[in-house]
Amino acid sequence: MDTMGTMDSYFTSRRHHQLREEVRSFAEREVLPRVPAMEESRSTAHGISRLIARQGWLGATIPEQYGGMGAGHLAKTLIIEELSRVSGAMGAMVQASQLGVAKIVHFGNEDQKKTWLPAVAAGLCLPTIAVTEHESGGHVLGMAASAVRDGEDYVLNGRKVYVGNSHVGDLHGVIVRTGPGSKGLTAFLVESDRPGFSLGEQQPAMGLHGFSFGELIFDNCRVPAANRLGAEGDGLSVAYSSSVLYGRANLTAVSLGIHQALVEETTRFCAERERYGKPLHALANVKIKLGQMQSRLMTARLAAYHAVHLLDQGVDCDAELMNAKVVNVESALDSARNAMEIHAAAGLFTNRPIERFLRDAHHIFAPAGTSDVQLLRLAEVALGTAKGSWSERLSELVRNQPPSPDQDLDWAEGSWGQVPPQRTHCAGKV
Ligand SMILES: Cc1cc2nc3c(=O)[nH]c(=O)nc-3n(C[C@H](O)[C@H](O)[C@H](O)COP(=O)(O)OP(=O)(O)OC[C@H]3O[C@@H](n4cnc5c(N)ncnc54)[C@H](O)[C@@H]3O)c2cc1C
Numbered sequence: 009m010d011t012m013g014t015m016d017s018y019f020t021s022r023r024h025h026q027l028r029e030e031v032r033s034f035a036e037r038e039v040l041p042r043v044p045a046m047e048e049s050r051s052t053a054h055g056i057s058r059l060i061a062r063q064g065w066l067g068a069t070i071p072e073q074y075g076g077m078g079a080g081h082l083a084k085t086l087i088i089e090e091l092s093r094v095s096g097a098m099g100a101m102v103q104a105s106q107l108g109v110a111k112i113v114h115f116g117n118e119d120q121k122k123t124w125l126p127a128v129a130a131g132l133c134l135p136t137i138a139v140t141e142h143e144s145g146g147h148v149l150g151m152a153a154s155a156v157r158d159g160e161d162y163v164l165n166g167r168k169v170y171v172g173n174s175h176v177g178d179l180h181g182v183i184v185r186t187g188p189g190s191k192g193l194t195a196f197l198v199e200s201d202r203p204g205f206s207l208g209e210q211q212p213a214m215g216l217h218g219f220s221f222g223e224l225i226f227d228n229c230r231v232p233a234a235n236r237l238g239a240e241g242d243g244l245s246v247a248y249s250s251s252v253l254y255g256r257a258n259l260t261a262v263s264l265g266i267h268q269a270l271v272e273e274t275t276r277f278c279a280e281r282e283r284y285g286k287p288l289h290a291l292a293n294v295k296i297k298l299g300q301m302q303s304r305l306m307t308a309r310l311a312a313y314h315a316v317h318l319l320d321q322g323v324d325c326d327a328e329l330m331n332a333k334v335v336n337v338e339s340a341l342d343s344a345r346n347a348m349e350i351h352a353a354a355g356l357f358t359n360r361p362i363e364r365f366l367r368d369a370h371h372i373f374a375p376a377g378t379s380d381v382q383l384l385r386l387a388e389v390a391l392g393t394a395k396g397s398w399s400e401r402l403s404e405l406v407r408n409q410p411p412s413p414d415q416d417l418d419w420a421e422g423s424w425g426q427v428p429p430q431r432t433h434c435a436g437k438v
Contacts, residue, residue: 028086035090109128139251155194171223180200195242196231259375
């Protein structure tokens with residue numbers, strides 16, 4: 009069944025197609041058989057997380073000079089999407105690590121890049137980004153965890169919650185307070201074996217079983233000043249740029265993969281299950297729901313690929329990234345409800361994946377801004393009151409890497425081609 013349609017090739021190159029095939033076949037061969045055990049144990053799936061990391065995919069946006077794929081954000085989306093189609097948990101695991109890469113690529117100095125990026129690209133180091141605290145949630149400036157300078161070190165205290173890959177991460181990118189106000193946040197790299205660092209107990213969650221998004225605890229954790237990312241006061245930029253440019257796109261891709269799986273599984277069910285002597289899809293109401301699911305999926309994919317395509321071109325696309333996240337999260341949830349309705353009682357049992365897809369889809373609502381927050385920001389775009397654009401500020405760094413001389417296949421040869429590096433459109437923006 010070709011649910012991708014011609015739109016896929018509109019954005020993607022031959023290399024993207026090969027990558028999709030490679031990830032899909034790996035996911036079906038290596039990840040799918042492990043899903044029942046992940047669902048059963050509900051704890052962090054260390055072995056398969058490491059195996060996925062070793063495929064090199066965490067380095068999708070790491071430049072080739074640091075050992076990465078230099079393949080860009082659309083390639084990253086395809087990797088996450090294909091893993092999430094089989095396991096939302098493992099798609100979330102990869103996206104959290106790829107999100108952890110952003111701060112080093114954009115704010116790391118040359119030493120930090122040379123030390124950490126090749127290890128991440130090789131799958132030997134899983135990075136995270138830790139911003140959220142229990143008392144402040146999405147209100148980043150409300151955070152209380154702190155770092156105090158002491159000679160050549162900083163001493164960190166406080167707790168971070170819901171940190172993606174908390175229990176499998178090797179290198180935590182932590183944003184803490186070094187002073188008051190918006191200029192008082194600073195980012196540090198904290199290795200997971202540092203004295204004074206520990207993990208909270210993993211809490212059982214509704215879905216994404218196998219993925220960890222738990223608590224990091226800093227108790228007089230001493231970190232060398234060389235581990236500081238950027239200057240003191242850059243922490244808010246590190247947090248926002250990671251969330252806006254990588255987080256929204258990555259979580260969009262997780263939703264898209266789950267959505268694809270919902271449509272495929274429900275289509276299969278409609279064809280196999282018979283009622284009144286005919287396949288279930290012979291009932292007009294069932295067929296219409298399936299059509300709605302397919303329509304939402306196609307729109308969601310269009311929004312997702314378009315946004316990251318613009319990001320790869322270095323074009324201002326903060327609004328498209330927000331829209332892609334809200335459209336993908338909400339439409340996957342709507343399709344999950346339709347899928348459950350079509351399955352009726354059968355959908356409630358764990359021998360079918362539908363209830364897992366529904367549970368997993370709910371997990372993508374909160375991170376990198378809830379749908380409410382995306383809509384508030386989109387209203388500011390419509391009103392012309394949006395504040396700055398991260399994709400514009402970091403455009404040189406996020407633009408797709410030019411192919412190296414020995415790279416025989418270009419990542420940027422989709423029939424869409426290159427768009428000029430200036431804003432081509434923005435609904436509602438003046
Ligand atoms: C699967 C998963 C992975 C995650 N990964 C990470 C990670 O890697 N690193 C990390 O630091 N954090 C991570 N998070 C945390 C995530 O960023 C937070 O859940 C998010 O910031 C929202 O915080 P909160 O859940 O405490 O909700 P709150 O911020 O407390 O929001 C509660 C409600 O208030 C609304 N609300 C909040 N702020 C506003 C506002 N300004 N205007 C209007 N309404 C508002 C929200 O829409 C929501 O309905 C992850 C969370 C999940 C579920």
